[in-house]
Amino acid sequence: MMKQRELFGSRFAVIAAMAGSAVGLGNIWRFPYVLGQYGGAAFILVYVVAGVLLALPIFYAESIIGRRSRSDTFGAMNKFAPGTPWRWAGLITIVSPLLILCYYSVVGGWSVEYLFKSLSFSFTDIPAEKIPALFNTFITSAWQPVVSHTVFMAMVAFIVLGGVKSGIEKFSKLAMPALLFLLLVIVGYSLTLPGSFKGVEYLLKPDFSKLTADGISAAMGQAFFSLSLGVGTILTYSSYVKKEENLMVSGVGTAVSDLMFALIAAFAVMPAVFAAGLEPGSGPGLVFETLPYIFNRMGTGLPVMTTFLSAIFFLAILAAALTSAISMLEVGVAFLTDEWKMNRRKATLLLAFLCWLVGILCSLSFGPLAHVKLLGYTFFNFLDHLCSDWLMPLGGLIFTLFVGWKMSRADVRDEFTNGGTVNRRLFGVVYFLMRYLAPVGIAVVFLSNLLL
Ligand code: PHE
DSSP states (O other): OOOOOOOOOSHHHHHHHHHHHHSSHIIIIIHHHHHHHTTTHHHHHHHHHHIIIIIHHHHHHHHHHHHHHTSOHHHHHHHHSTTSTHHHHHHHHHHHHHHHHHHHHHHHHHHHHHHHHHHTTTTTSSOGGGHHHHHHHHHHSSSHHHHHHHHHHHHHHHHHHTHIIIIIIHHHHHHHHHHHHHHHHHHHHHHHSTTTHHHHHHHHSOOGGGOOHHHHHHHHHHHHHHTTTTSSHHHHHHTTSOTTSOHHHHHHHHHHHHHHHHHHHHHHHHHHHHHTTOOTTOTTHIIIIIHHHHHHHHSTTOHHHHHHHHHHHHHHHHHHHHHHHHHHHHHHHHHHHHHSOOOHHHHHHHHHHHHHHHHHHHHHTTTTTTTOOBTTBOHHHHHHHIIIIIIHHHHHHHHHHIIIIISOHHHHHHHHTTTTTSSHHHHHHHHHIIIIIHHHHHHHHHHHHHHO
């Protein structure tokens, strides 16, 4: 008898897992910084419009394919378009999340190290001014970041080994509320600092003059990355969603949570950055270099306070990174267990090991391998550029074209409306967006990546 596919237990579980995948480093370090660069509230506006018109349709396309096929991305394509090149397109979306995992795990490892540093009082024993430099010393060293990357990847593998229900679902249900709580503690602290108001203004005051064409394409890119789209994670998680769940609701629930977490993270980080009179636009270094500095300088001189705040902050980043990373690994595990009938244990360990190996190169590309370049990029930056600028939009295009033009309209409608019982009126609009608007929007992202 065929083994029953594991399914998520409840609506909360579905949203926790999907929002867990969506909410990650993209929200905590990337969003606040990009937001400031492209005109604050003006950027949020474009981001929300891009989210509704472009990202949600892709989300629904993935959800429909995933739940209808109850299969991994390759198997899904093969089921609905047997023997056609579509399955090779499906295969791309299995490789891309694994590629993301390779370098994502390196940054996840940084949060492990920074949590450890916080707890071992490393940020209290030295003068605040010396803290930002610690980051560079750490990431350029040969072995330390590799060890942290190893610890992070081991945690990811451990959770995925537990399976859909007792691994992914259980962890996400625990981590997401905890993440919300931890970030709110930091927001509370950040907003009470003298001078923090400037940071709030920076986030809320729309500056339309900064909203260039570049900003619009950045908003689309951010929506893609932040909602984990085009890499089969939403498709794979949807294949574990029960028939009775409303796909419309899980999509909106995930997108709203993702935006909410991005805003909360922005309000945790930016007011503190302004209060300390620091530069808000310094990218990945922002949270690692400046936050512990702020906690030390402004932690009212109490080592316990500094330790407590920075431990909470890096634990939050770690939790967010873990729930995203497990969704990347699960795509490949689903493929190996569905298609090659490998057992979960073997599939998980094999893929985690391969990503770990490539991740080592990414980690070393900040230090001993910094001079090795691929098309002018270091290893880490090459993978990031390849995945976020090319493979993610490509995957989004594949999924929307598949649902809009390859699957029958009746099948798509049946899946989205749960056999005509829900979302009947909205279907027409969503179908139009999936069939026409989303592919055109993605083409625009491609062109802008090519030309800008
Ligand atoms: N959405 C995640 C984040 O914001 C990243 C991610 C990309 C997760 C692709 C899964 C797949 O950090």
